[in-house]
Amino acid sequence: MSNRWNRFINGESVEAEVTPSIYRSWQRSIEFQVDYRLISSQDILSKPRLDERRASQESLIRAGESVLPYIFSLLGSTNYTVLLCDKEGYIIEATGDTSFMSKAQRVNLSPGASWREEIRGTNAIGTALRDNAPISVFGWEHFVRDNQFLACWAAPIQTSDGAPLGVFDISGEASNDREKILSIARMGASMIEKNLQIFELEHQLQFYQEGAKLASSLLNQGFLSIDRNGIITNINTLGAALLGRKQEEIIGQLAADIFSSPKGWMLNGRSLNLKIKNSYGNEISSHLKKVVNDKGHSLGAVGTLQITADSSAMSNNSLWIGHGQLTQRTLARASKVASTHSSVLIHGESGTGKEIIARTIHQLSPRREGPFIALNCASLSSSLVESELFGYVEGAFTGARRGGKPGKFELADKGTIFLDEIGDMPLNVQVALLRALQEKEVCRIGDTKTIKIDVRVIAASHKDLSALVEADRFRLDLYYRLKVVTLELPPLRERTEDIRDLVPYFIRKASKSFGIQIIGIQEEVYPYFLAHKWPGNVRELENCIESMVALAEGPILTVDDLPDEFKKSGPQRDPEPLLEQQTKHAILYALTQTKGKIAPAAKLLGIGRNTLYRRMKEMDIQI
Numbered sequence: 001m002s003n004r005w006n007r008f009i010n011g012e013s014v015e016a017e018v019t020p021s022i023y024r025s026w027q028r029s030i031e032f033q034v035d036y037r038l039i040s041s042q043d044i045l046s047k048p049r050l051d052e053r054r055a056s057q058e059s060l061i062r063a064g065e066s067v068l069p070y071i072f073s074l075l076g077s078t079n080y081t082v083l084l085c086d087k088e089g090y091i092i093e094a095t096g097d098t099s100f101m102s103k104a105q106r107v108n109l110s111p112g113a114s115w116r117e118e119i120r121g122t123n124a125i126g127t128a129l130r131d132n133a134p135i136s137v138f139g140w141e142h143f144v145r146d147n148q149f150l151a152c153w154a155a156p157i158q159t160s161d162g163a164p165l166g167v168f169d170i171s172g173e174a175s176n177d178r179e180k181i182l183s184i185a186r187m188g189a190s191m192i193e194k195n196l197q198i199f200e201l202e203h204q205l206q207f208y209q210e211g212a213k214l215a216s217s218l219l220n221q222g223f224l225s226i227d228r229n230g231i232i233t234n235i236n237t238l239g240a241a242l243l244g245r246k247q248e249e250i251i252g253q254l255a256a257d258i259f260s261s262p263k264g265w266m267l268n269g270r271s272l273n274l275k276i277k278n279s280y281g282n283e284i285s286s287h288l289k290k291v292v293n294d295k296g297h298s299l300g301a302v303g304t305l306q307i308t309a310d311s312s313a314m315s316n317n318s319l320w321i322g323h324g325q326l327t328q329r330t331l332a333r334a335s336k337v338a339s340t341h342s343s344v345l346i347h348g349e350s351g352t353g354k355e356i357i358a359r360t361i362h363q364l365s366p367r368r369e370g371p372f373i374a375l376n377c378a379s380l381s382s383s384l385v386e387s388e389l390f391g392y393v394e395g396a397f398t399g400a401r402r403g404g405k406p407g408k409f410e411l412a413d414k415g416t417i418f419l420d421e422i423g424d425m426p427l428n429v430q431v432a433l434l435r436a437l438q439e440k441e442v443c444r445i446g447d448t449k450t451i452k453i454d455v456r457v458i459a460a461s462h463k464d465l466s467a468l469v470e471a472d473r474f475r476l477d478l479y480y481r482l483k484v485v486t487l488e489l490p491p492l493r494e495r496t497e498d499i500r501d502l503v504p505y506f507i508r509k510a511s512k513s514f515g516i517q518i519i520g521i522q523e524e525v526y527p528y529f530l531a532h533k534w535p536g537n538v539r540e541l542e543n544c545i546e547s548m549v550a551l552a553e554g555p556i557l558t559v560d561d562l563p564d565e566f567k568k569s570g571p572q573r574d575p576e577p578l579l580e581q582q583t584k585h586a587i588l589y590a591l592t593q594t595k596g597k598i599a600p601a602a603k604l605l606g607i608g609r610n611t612l613y614r615r616m617k618e619m620d621i622q623i
């Protein structure tokens, strides 16, 4: 047999007697000037270079990890080595029989060596790579003489497009059954190809999953995804915050356990709505859409999470927020008076909500379908107040609009007129107002005819009207006419319980108007609010929340978001316990009685001098 190789080397023509692929490879080996007498030491990697190469071929090695020992076990006889090579012919992994492997190592058939045809002439690894096809190279078919003790079977490992990625090789002594082993080599290559495809799919899946996570974290909306078994696979930070939970507490849970939806939930329709009440008392709804594969089978669902619009107090009929005792008493009074026709006089500091309670009365009254017209008497000059209230006809005064203008009274017909800062109304206008209230008719400035009006008057002032009456700045008869029912709005500092209702309400209001999703406030912020005196009352609180929402760093307002003045003045401290207070009073009383003399004070208190000194020190009492 080896005669053919000898004859080829000696230049004879043996083409008809040799397998074409082997013959072509022998010819190439000559062209590459491979020396058939030499075991080349070319292209053998040092250990660090081999490690580098192996690191760059990590997936190929991982794909072959289980295949190499499995194929070796199939070979039955121990006289083999199973090799994994990269696409440059470098052996990057080897397993097999140790005694055969050491024989193979003598001809460099071991990790680190490249078996490209260009260096080693015809061989299974190099020729399989060159032809991109499986091949057996048996004994004398090897171009280099010293390799002729080998029998090798190799199959290329290819991408799905057929491009070579490496070679799977089985080598043994040149005395084995050729055909059967070649098919085992092909099987090894194909198993590695399958593993590589699985890895690719895993990477793609991971990419999509991680990509979806990143994309959802960039959304300024709550995002949720559920797989087809109803398990929550992803929720973004905002979504978790909306639910008042941490992401890691939600991911992996059954949607049915988190939301109030039926157990064993499966998405049957194209979409699904889920609902839950979060720890802040908001109803959160999630609108999910089914994700389907190209055959229409459900893969799961994705959707957004948001605060249900009608769960917010804004949609309540009542415009008035606050559960504090004082506030509820005011509201009860307002609802009672709403059903009557009486005039109402509201008194309260600026920003306490006088206009809002006037609107509430209007809304609760039988006039709710009619207009609510507000006029701030303090913001207008004397002449303007009159024309604003009663209107004027064309030519009534210079600058009067063509065609005239109806007054607020006319506009408020069948509804309510709210006269804010009535204490600032000029006396002459007070006379006209009184007449209008008594006669239930108005006369436009410059006109002679009167217009019948059906208007309920609600007036408000932050000034003490009775004091103005005494100072002759407000007419007594008008005062009595207006104060049929009076409502006193306490300042916010006297009804701090309302802060807990107003804050979430203003957060929702500001978030909605700014389009920023702020879903709550840290408990730690409230003591700062409780310590504040709120000179601007509810308006000041609303402005404060607005600015916090506008500048907030995250979806929940924290102490860091507070305006500086709040941080400077600090939170409310727990009040001194009663017993402490009483002891302090007793000590102070005793000291006053004894004109600061310790011994008699201690005697009076029935305690020792040292105890009195100690208690005074503890309580920071100095004399």
Ligand SMILES: Nc1ncnc2c1ncn2[C@@H]1O[C@H](COP(=O)(O)OP(=O)(O)OP(=O)(O)O)[C@@H](O)[C@H]1O
Binding pocket: 319, 320, 321, 322, 348, 349, 350, 351, 352, 353, 354, 355, 356, 357, 420, 462, 538, 539, 542
């Ligand atoms: N109880 C409340 N519920 C909801 N919002 C309130 C409440 N009280 C006040 N507000 C809000 O506070 C702000 C000030 O309220 P409002 O204008 O009614 O006060 P006011 O007493 O009429 O003030 P001023 O005397 O300065 O006109 C408004 O934006 C209002 O919406």
